[in-house]
Amino acid sequence: MAALRRERVEELLGDGARVASIADLGSSHAWTLHRVSLDGGGELFVKAAPDQAGVFAAEAAGLRWLAAGGGAEPPVPEVVAADEHMLVLPWLPTAAPTARAAERFGRELAAMHAASPPAAYGASWEGFIADLPLDNTLVEGAWPGWYAERRLAPFLRRGASDLGPDGVRLVERVIEGIDALAGPPEPPARVHGDLWSGNVLWTDGRAMVIDPAAHGGHRETDLAMLALFGAPHLDRVVAAYDEAAALADGWRERVPLHQLHPLLVHVALFGAGYRSRTVEAARAALASAG
Template sequence: MRDRLAELLGAGVASVSDLGSSHSWTLHRASLADGREVFVKAASDQAGVFAAEAAGLRWLGEAGPGTPVPDVVAADDRMLVLPWLPSVSPSREAAERFGRELAALHTGNRPDAYGAPWDGFIADLPLDNTPDGRGWPRWYAERRLEPFLRLVARHLPSGDVRLVERVMADIEELAGPPEPPSRIHGDLWSGNVRWTDGRALLIDPAAHGGHRETDLAMMSLFGTPHLETVLAAYDEAEPLADGWRSRVPLHQLHPLLVHVALFGGSYRAPLADAARATLR
């Protein structure tokens, strides 16, 4: 692996340490001969996944100055290399900054359509990123909810399947006021927020043009440090539409379907609860 990394970077590699694995790839920290440290994802062949992640990070970075994403050092079909980001405890000040920077990411240099010009992945599951100039509700129902409901339907009680189908049927009435597309992270759970050097940076995106409430809902799904501080700073910088909190369960349906696909039955009850809350 050291030789492969050196070839990709065009630089000497002093050492590589293993950090475990995630999904279909292994994780590493490497020290380079020039003194830099980098984070490496490696796999025998994850060309689509690594290409999508690298494209997503670069695309999010095009939102404007101060976008909270790291640079991509290098990527190919077997490795993705990012700067090493030292981890620190999240502070209230960093959370406020994160809220403002996330709001700027979502509202700066907006894309022309929902979706993205590359094949998407969330973890190692494919995402249909086909760009679509229609409104967000139908795009979300057709590109996010319906494909994953098909994928997991055999693992769900028929009543739970019907709940999600009712959400898709009524999506226009449930989605709230129209919003233009935003550059969103797409998988913004707390593990993909790296607190480092007085700010938070976003890693492991499933980036695409989407609805900005989706990122906020994902942050709420599994908990994020200083979440209310982040949200308050966000709403002050770029006010959210009335009733956005009531729509959190709608935006959580897709990640919950993903978790049923990845991890099984333990996520059935939260999925059904989110669908019922959406319909209420």
């Protein structure tokens, strides 16, 4: 793991910032993770890599965009600094998730989705999920076609060899039938886009979202992603969300449809070990049409 030079951090922070110490926290995908303590107090979280211009730029843009439109108290950390080699966020101390914090998170997530709704699906910056590119082409039409063309089809192509002919055909059937599977029309919402439980940081009395693949999308996508690998107090999160911004009838049956994209991403990243879950999600999505 490459050492993070304190001089580079100080240069990026500017304003006479001085680094007291750096603790290396390991790595994720192509980048290293660090906890930085500053002279005079204060701590920061730093992601670093030799060349992650697009990835770090997309993450910084997404966090700023979610915060800018996310209601009175968006659950999004400030971007302290970013360039093509580093992303700097505040250090957020972790705490055990509680039912009260989960309810607050549900309300804040609903507010983030609803505040200053975007005019189109997609985003104005190049997208990434992990270190894989996402097609964020802005589309003012209906969500189902955008989701099928910009999220499902590209990752079906990437994972076709691991899914096999039968798996590919199931996902193709979802794409072909997307209009009947998508439920009632929804306007674009400011969604996190990669809201699995590992991207929800529980801190003192609330939850904050990190590592977004943010875009104008369907709000059910974020809730489905929370359920994919299990989030603490998910029932409280969803109940508080639904109370703040009622979900459309049938949203539970559409969870597999919204989970299909992240599962295809996992096939692309990690191979055939995710084939069975992806196939199950495709079958469940098709079954939801009755």
